[in-house]
Amino acid sequence: MMASSGPSSAEGKSVAVDAAVTRKPRILLAACGSTAAVKFPILCHTFSDWAEVRAVVTTTASRFIDKNTIPNNVVAFCDEHEWICWNKIGDNLLHIELSTWADIMVIAPLSANTLAKIAGGLCDNLLTCIVRAWDYSKPMFVAPSMNKFMWRNPFTEKHFMCIEELGVSLIPPVTTRSASGDHDTGAMADPTTIYSTVRFFFERQILKKKPGMV
Numbered sequence: 001m002m003a004s005s006g007p008s009s010a011e012g013k014s015v016a017v018d019a020a021v022t023r024k025p026r027i028l029l030a031a032c033g034s035t036a037a038v039k040f041p042i043l044c045h046t047f048s049d050w051a052e053v054r055a056v057v058t059t060t061a062s063r064f065i066d067k068n069t070i071p072n073n074v075v076a077f078c079d080e081h082e083w084i085c086w087n088k089i090g091d092n093l094l095h096i097e098l099s100t101w102a103d104i105m106v107i108a109p110l111s112a113n114t115l116a117k118i119a120g121g122l123c124d125n126l127l128t129c130i131v132r133a134w135d136y137s138k139p140m141f142v143a144p145s146m147n148k149f150m151w152r153n154p155f156t157e158k159h160f161m162c163i164e165e166l167g168v169s170l171i172p173p174v175t176t177r178s179a180s181g182d183h184d185t186g187a188m189a190d191p192t193t194i195y196s197t198v199r200f201f202f203e204r205q206i207l208k209k210k211p212g213m214v
């Protein structure tokens with residue numbers, strides 16, 4: 001099953017290398033309504049020490065996240081902002097602006113619901129509109145988080161196959177040991193693993209294109 005595969009789809013993707021050596025990388029972090037969204041502020045802190053970060057949270061994700069714990073240098077957007085930014089024809093569309101702005105998108109946690117929507121091409125909120133408008137020559141990483149029952153559902157594998165075809169890279173969930181001693185898969189990878197996966201990928205891209213750079 002795809003849980004054992006690494007973030008291989010990122011291979012062959014390019015990042016805005018020239019821009020990124022003269023400015024910080026631009027990372028768009030997004031959170032869905034999984035329990036692991038409580039770790040989203042930690043993820044924002046971790047990435048914002050290295051990169052310029054903007055955040056997108058779904059309506060359900062906002063139930064798990066204490067807005068006050070998002071770092072001040074991270075602007076966080078929710079569905080309402082689409083309509084706050086847009087009043088009339090000719091105004092910019094927030095989902096297009098964000099998808100164009102970012103060098104890399106990271107959805108962590110990715111819920112079963114948003115996974116299914118992305119796999120089916122649905123776009124009914126800010127996050128899924130960004131994904132639908134995404135330029136897949138740029139990398140996108142997802143770190144799923146769901147309980148073992150949702151994880152084992154046959155749809156999970158089908159949907160991951162669809163999004164891997166699009167060019168999305170999976171940061172696999174981890175296996176945890178429950179109180180009863182069972183091993184359960186589906187918990188989101190640790191924020192430091194997510195960060196180091198994305199940063200390692202980014203820096204390897206730069207070194208490949210600009211040998212001699214540190």
Ligand SMILES: Cc1cc2nc3c(=O)[nH]c(=O)nc-3n(C[C@H](O)[C@H](O)[C@H](O)COP(=O)(O)O)c2cc1C
Binds near residue numbers: 032059060114150
């Ligand atoms: C307390 C609670 C915890 C939940 N945890 C998860 C979870 O870990 N993973 C998941 O995929 N869905 C989880 N769900 C279900 C999602 O919140 C639900 O499918 C929601 O529609 C997801 O919306 P989003 O994908 O737009 O963020 C949970 C629901 C509740 C009420």
